[in-house]
Amino acid sequence: MTNFVDFLKSPELVIRVQEFFGIKYVHRKRKRATSETNEENSETESVSLSPSPNGNLKKYEDEISEQKKIIIQNKFWYYIFLLGTELGDEAFYATFIPFWFWNIDGAVGRRVVLLWSSIMYVGQSLKDIIRWERPGFPVIRLQKKWSIEYGMPSTHAMVGFSIPFSVLIFTHQRYQYNFVFGIVIAVLWCTVVCLSRIYLGMHSVCDVVVGLLLTMVLMTVFVPLIDYADFFIISWKYSPLFLLFISIMIIVYYPISDKWTPTRGDTTTVVSVTIGILIGAWINYQLGNMIPLKSSPPYKIIWPTYTMLGLLLLRTILGMCCIVATIAIGKSISYAIVCAILGKDKNKLLNSENHLNNKDKIFVELCYKYLTYGLVGLSTQYLLPSAFKLLGIERPNFYTEI
Structure with a gap:
């Protein structure tokens, strides 16, 4: 068994995959x-x-x-795998999640985001607990981002499996469509993401396989719980206090690594976006904005007309501009405020070394990410949809998706 694990971890196996794809x-x-x-x-x-x-x-x-x-x-595989790895990047999350809420289905979106953050937290935590390095010499990495992080398990593989298959599971309960076609899309999505991490030299085969197996196990536990938890969260009057307390605790008591990596900060971003979205949904429900449809699922898919497509583009463009502005302004203001509270010079701290002993910088960065991306989540679920409603460009079924 040990020899088999060593074989899967081998840099030579990564090189074989790279050479196979050109x-x-x-x-x-x-x-x-x-x-x-x-x-x-x-x-x-x-x-x-x-x-x-x-x-x-x-x-x-x-x-x-x-x-x-x-x-x-082979340039074809090169660009395919560059695209594949982007499906697990923050740029993808920042566009996919808002787009899904504003234009497709909020009920499915909440469940997918809650599962995504749970899977990511487990995977990111295990990286700093297991502390296995990414493939080293003689592997050449075609990507530098995340190189400083540990590699086991591959969270790209975990997200590459959990997002498409959770979308498939949760939409199949609500909409009528060809399930086999959905499975094909999910398998292709997952395959491209997983192979991209090996192709780019960022993960061993072992990292990817463990990430996939771990996600399958976690999803068998989380999916049924999330279906129940979603309605409980938006309907329980103390949910915001509970969510804020739990999220702060899991960030404070995040496993400490033996070196500084961006893993903890990235995890804080994921958690805070999720909390913002859930609190936004809670506000909508508590204000009586959310009214369920009288008919029961599964529903027929309504294909968009030209007018609907125009409104979709308008919501997406306006919304994404607001999200980008929220991140830029929120980061600047929250970073400055936290530095002022600590009595630290903002510019000096910002340019200081990333190190485990640099406690002030770690604290400030965790705080600004929690505040900024929490606001992004709140804007995605509550503030921007309210603005869309005032402008008369809202999605008609948005407030019926419970």
């Missing part, structure tokens, strides 16, 4: 040819992997790997 390692070809013709040269090349004078072998190997060259022989 990445050519130039230095590997040259090294093999050299070893066939001149054994001494091969030995000399292996010696070059010894520790650097400062003793930091990992850093030195990373520097060596950066000097190696690759050739992208």
Whole structure:
């Protein structure tokens, strides 16, 4: 069993996947040819992997790997996997989640977001508990983002499975459509996201497999609970206090890593967006804005007319502009306020080193992300839909989705 796990963790397996999809390692070809013709040269090349004078072998190997060259022989897979990895990025969340609420279905959206944040919290926490490094030398990474984070499990794989399949599960309960077609789309989505992480050299096969298996287990537990929890959250009068308390506690007591990584901050962003959305839904329900339809699901899908498409584009453009402005203004104001409370210079703290011992910077960043992205979630579910209603461009069924 240990040998099998080591095989799945092997950098060589990552390279095999990369080469299968058209990445050519130039230095590997040259090294093999050299070893066939001149054994001494091969030995000399292996010696070059010894520790650097400062003793930091990992850093030195990373520097060596950066000097190696690759050739992208198949541009199709390159761009497909770049797109695939973006399906697990914050830019995707920031567009997909608001778009879904404003233009498709809020009831499904709340359930998907609650599942997404739960899955992400577990996965991100495990990264800092397990502390397995991402694939190292001789793998060449085609992406630098997230490189400082640990790799086990792959949260891209977890989200790549949980989002499409949770959308499938929750929409199948509410709408009439071809379920087999939905499964095909979900499988393709998940496959592209998972393979992209290996192709880009960001995860081992083991990271991805464990992420998928863990998500399957978590979803069997979370999906039934979330179906019940959704209505309880929006109908219980003390929900905001409960949600704020729980969210702050899980951020404060987030597992501490042995080095600084952006994992805790990213997790805070995910949690705060979810809390903002749930509180926004609670406000709508408590104000009597949400009235369920008299008919029971599953409902027929209403395909948009040209007028509906125009309103969809208008909501999306106006809404996304407001979201971008909220993030920019919210970050600046909240960062400055928290720094003022602590008596710290904003610019000095902002430019200081990211380190576990830099407690002030960690605290300020967690606070500004919690406040800013909590407001983003609240805007997505309550503030912007209210503005759409005032402008007469709201989605007609928005306030019926309980």
